[in-house]
Amino acid sequence: MPRALALLALLASVSGPACFSGGPGARGPCSGSNPNAEPTLEAGTIVDGVDPAAWLSQYWGTYQGTLTWAAGGETTVTLTSSQDTAQPSVSGECIGGEITQVYAYGVLVLTTGDGGLLGDTIETIVGGPLPGLPSGGSPRPSAISASAQPGPWSGNLEAHLTVDVARYSTSSYLLLSVDWPLDTGRPVSASLEFIGSPLQAPSQTDMIQVASMTFP
Amino acid sequence: MLKGGLALAVLLLAGCPGDPLPCGVVDDPDASAPSLVDDPFVGAHTGTLTWLETTKETQVLVTIAATGPVSHFVEEPGSDPCPAGHQVSLDVSVQTSDGLIPLTSEVDTGVEVDPDGHVEIDSLNVGVDPGPLLAGGTAPEEPDLASLSPQAALMLARGSGGAPLTGTLRVTSPVTSVTLATLAF
Numbered sequence: 024m025p026r027a028l029a030l031l032a033l034l035a036s037v038s039g040p041a042c043f044s045g046g047p048g049a050r051g052p053c054s055g056s057n058p059n060a061e062p063t064l065e066a067g068t069i070v071d072g073v074d075p076a077a078w079l080s081q082y083w084g085t086y087q088g089t090l091t092w093a094a095g096g097e098t099t100v101t102l103t104s105s106q107d108t109a110q111p112s113v114s115g116e117c118i119g120g121e122i123t124q125v126y127a128y129g130v131l132v133l134t135t136g137d138g139g140l141l142g143d144t145i146e147t148i149v150g151g152p153l154p155g156l157p158s159g160g161s162p163r164p165s166a167i168s169a170s171a172q173p174g175p176w177s178g179n180l181e182a183h184l185t186v187d188v189a190r191y192s193t194s195s196y197l198l199l200s201v202d203w204p205l206d207t208g209r210p211v212s213a214s215l216e217f218i219g220s221p222l223q224a225p226s227q228t229d230m231i232q233v234a235s236m237t238f239p
Numbered sequence: 240m241l242k243g244g245l246a247l248a249v250l251l252l253a254g255c256p257g258d259p260l261p262c263g264v265v266d267d268p269d270a271s272a273p274s275l276v277d278d279p280f281v282g283a284h285t286g287t288l289t290w291l292e293t294t295k296e297t298q299v300l301v302t303i304a305a306t307g308p309v310s311h312f313v314e315e316p317g318s319d320p321c322p323a324g325h326q327v328s329l330d331v332s333v334q335t336s337d338g339l340i341p342l343t344s345e346v347d348t349g350v351e352v353d354p355d356g357h358v359e360i361d362s363l364n365v366g367v368d369p370g371p372l373l374a375g376g377t378a379p380e381e382p383d384l385a386s387l388s389p390q391a392a393l394m395l396a397r398g399s400g401g402a403p404l405t406g407t408l409r410v411t412s413p414v415t416s417v418t419l420a421t422l423a424f
Binding site for chain 2: 187
């Protein structure tokens with residue numbers, strides 16, 4: 024589900040046809056029987072003159088910022104993003120037989136100076152339309168959504184939560200949303216939210232902000 | 240793209256050639272809405288509201304009443320068979336004994352009632368002023384919620400297992416969506 028959410032964010036725009044070179048033959052990776060497939064792009068595949076793997080590398084790095092807890096208090100935060108070594112491939116998103124987006128699995132690691140988060144790892148999907156595609160040529164906002172299962176967290180996160188997690192189902196989780204504009208090549212802000220269903224109202228889903236972050 | 244979207248919108252509004260026409264609606268000025276309804280969902284319900292973050296309880300009175308004006312469907316040339324029964328309005332009022340939800344009312348119009356008196360609706364929403372209930376300390380886990388332009392709504396639904404009614408009270412803001420209370424009747 025969280026990956027589906029992230030993928031939806033990636034699919035927020037629709038691009039036009041793309042041209043390919045290299046990779047699995049002259050007909051391109053979208054040429055299978057399913058025109059809306061999500062093919063793995065072989066190393067060396069070039070889409071409209073752009074190497075997707077090289078383009079996605081803009082998302083990998085370490086960024087320092089400031090985190091403000093909703094419960095009060097401010098601290099330093101370090102966000103590290105890297106490609107998931109367990110799933111190292113780059114994939115394309117085909118619509119109508121043409122590739123419109125590329126994405127890869129990433130791992131985000133959050134650490135705060137006050138020990139609230141100590142290297143908590145969050146899996147996500149990162150990507151978007153390549154600059155060479157018609158709607159991806161100009162800088163445009165991008166977003167990354169990610170999720171983490173509830174505790175035990177590595178730090179003393181529960182001390183920074185306003186919400187009493189004991190009132191919620193064990194399937195509750197944290198959602199990290201990162202605002203990562205392509206024109207800056209780096210994250211500018213992020214938020215961490217607690218998502219869960221109250222035990223006394225299991226059909227409802229609550230969303231409560233835990234922290235906000237800025238990356239100057 | 241824009242022209243295509245406009246054309247699609249016009250097509251959706253106009254319907255497709257061969258589609259049945261909608262039924263007509265005729266007022267029943269002499270009909271009494273309360274006499275048409277025979278449904279346990281409608282009536283006065285006294286229950287308990289539990290504020291989840293403080294675990295405090297209070298009595299709650301929910302009154303759902305059928306009101307006029309009354310109307311019914313009539314077939315038009317080219318229309319499908321129309322539902323029997325009538326359309327009424329439901330007047331829903333809520334009040335808690337702790338005063339955190341002062342008397343609040345909302346009217347749902349165009350609610351269908353079948354010939355047996357069953358109301359063809361399974362849930363109702365009543366907007367509630369979040370000011371008094373947040374000022375009353377019902378959300379200690381979200382101390383800043385009152386400053387985030389929140390909205391509050393009571394969602395009432397048919398209960399299962401014979402209970403006529405259940406409910407939840409939720410408060411939402413651009414960054415928060417929280418269940419503050421449950422209702423049991």
